[in-house]
Amino acid sequence: MWRELEDMEEKWQNPSQKRVLARVNMFNLSKLEHTLRLQPHLLSLPINEAVKGELESLFLDKVIANLGLCISVYDIESIDGGFIFPNEGAPTYTVKFRLIIFRPFVGEIISAKLKESNADGLRFANARAFPCCPRLRNHIRFRVQNVKFPEIPKEQKESKPFAPMEIIGSLVSDGGLGPISWWV
C-alpha cells in the first residue's frame, strides 16, 4: 500500500499539477442557483427564513457531486419568482445563494483523528463528516492525495457504509506528517 502511495506522490509532484494548490481550500464558499418549491404551510414565515429552511433541509450535510460536503448556508443573494404553476399549490422560487463547502484540495494538509486502520488503509473519521467519536486518540496529520466522488451504488454494501466522498491521504513526505505527537 505504501508503495502505491509513493507512486501517486510522484505524480502529484508533476509541475502541471502544482496549479491545483492555488485553487480551492478546505472550506470553500460556492455559489449555487436552485429552483425550489415552497410548501404552502411555510408561507406565513418571512420569505428569507422559509427559503433558508428549505435550502438547509435540501443541502445540509449532503455531498454535492464534485463539489464537496455542504456544511452551512452562508447567505442568500437573491430570491426571484414566486410564480405558481397550474395544478400546484406551492409557489416556485429561483434562489441564488452561497454554501460553505468542505472540500480539501490535493496537496492540502489536514489534521484528523485516526478512526480505523485495516489492510485497505487508514479510514479517518474525517473522511465523510467531522469526527464524532474517534475510537483511537491518535491525532494525525496527512496530506490529501486524492478526493474521490464515487458513484452512488445500486445496492448498499453491508460491511462498509457508503461514503459519497472519499479522501485518500498520504503520509509520505520529508517530515511533519503522521501523528502530531511525533513532531511536537
Place this chain on the structure above:
Amino acid sequence: MKILKENGGLLTNFEVLDFLRSRGAAKDPTRVLAPLAPSEFKVYDFLEQSAACSQTRESIAEFVTKCKPYKLTKSEIVSIVNVRPSSAVEIDPLIEDLDSRLGESAEELVELVLQVFPPPPDQSKSDE
C-alpha cells in the same frame, strides 16, 4: 440545481468558526435552541478544538501583512493559519520548495507564527 461559481472564496477555519458562532453555536449548551443543525454543531466542535479557537480577525490580518516578505501563496498562508505549525518540521509539508524559497528564513517564519498566534489549549496538553 445549477452551480454558478464553484470557488467563491477561500475560508480559513477561523472564518467558518466565526460564522457558526454568529449563528449562536457557542451560547447554547442544550444545542436545541440555536437554529443550527446537529452536523453544524459537529463542525463547531471540531473547529473549537483545532488551532482556530483562539484566533481573531486582527491576528490573522496581522499575520498576513507580516508574512509578505516571505512571498507565500494564498493557499499556503491559509494552510499555515489553519494548521498553526509550531516548528520548522511542521511547516515543511505546507510550503512547496521550502528550502529553495525560504532556506534560513523558514525558522523566522515559524517564530512569526508562534508570536502572532497563541498556542491552542490542545497542543499544550499534549506536551505534558
